[in-house]
Amino acid sequence: MANQSALSYYDTLKIDEIFSQHGWPKDAVNKSSLYKRFIRTYEQLSVEERDLFIKLSRLYKWVSLSEYSDLVVQLLEKAITKYYNIKAQDIWVYPIKKAEHCGVIKSADVVSYLCNAMQTQYSDQLYKRKVHVIGSLSELCTKKSKFKDRPLLIFDDFVGSGKYASEVLDELVSTGIPATNVVICSLFISELGLQQLSSKDCHIEYIEVAQSIIDKLPEKEKDLLKHIETSLGVEEDFKFGYGHSANLISLLRTPNNSLPIFWLDKGRSHSAPFPR
Secondary structure, three states, rough: OOOOOOOOOOHHHHHHHHHHHHHHHOOOOOOOOOHHHHHHHHOOOOHHHHHHHHHHHHHHHEEEHHHHHHHHHHHHHHHHHHOOOOOOOOOOEEEEOHHHOOOOOHHHHHHHHOOOHHHHHOOOOOOOEEEEEEOOHHHHHHHHHHHHHEEEEEEEEHHHEHHHHHHHHHHHHHOOEEEEEEEEEEEEEEEHHHHOOOOOOOEEEEEEEEEEOOOOOHHHHHHHHHHHHHHHOHHHHHHHHHOOOOOOOEEEEOOOOOOOOOOOOOOOOOOOOOOO
């Protein structure tokens, strides 16, 4: 990395093209805006590093909150088409959240709550069904007899390494719910997470697989990315993203499975484009 600061006309043009391509807001006034953060990150890079950053940014996916309801409806429709046979059968939903995090609001809670959003009433497959959202493991234990003859859908917006989702599944199994009766529903899932969970007895449904970028980069660019991460002070566990997932995605929050150049913001520098 090298603090070159000054941007040429062509630098600005490339950055503006990225924002136009993705439809990202180009706020040039607020110092902490995505646009200003993107520029600050870009300014710190050498010429070669800038080219790589632009290449990765073209592939980056940012899913905004406004998109969530439609995605949740799509995912619910996929799940009930496969696993619910009776047209008016109630649906049981549970967030992908461990019991120890019961008092913590997580993205899984938001996604689970949206399973009851008004948009579900506009779906021919969903409008006749009642969705029951279970908020805690203790509540689930008292109600599990009510859905013993149908699947339990457990929801989140993103599954990264699959480790956390596996631990939640283990908790459910420990209460007497068979893994074969659980459907893991995630708006997006990393290749690593899909591989991890495929060895379980549960079912998995998702809208899209978040691809790993690493295998698609030539060795020279991998080395360049390593150099950038070293300069940023990325911890070993998070190099190329947690679990070496090397994803390029942000949702309500940016998962640590994404490349750190996009989210690592040490010392409150306000330069990471998609801070965690």
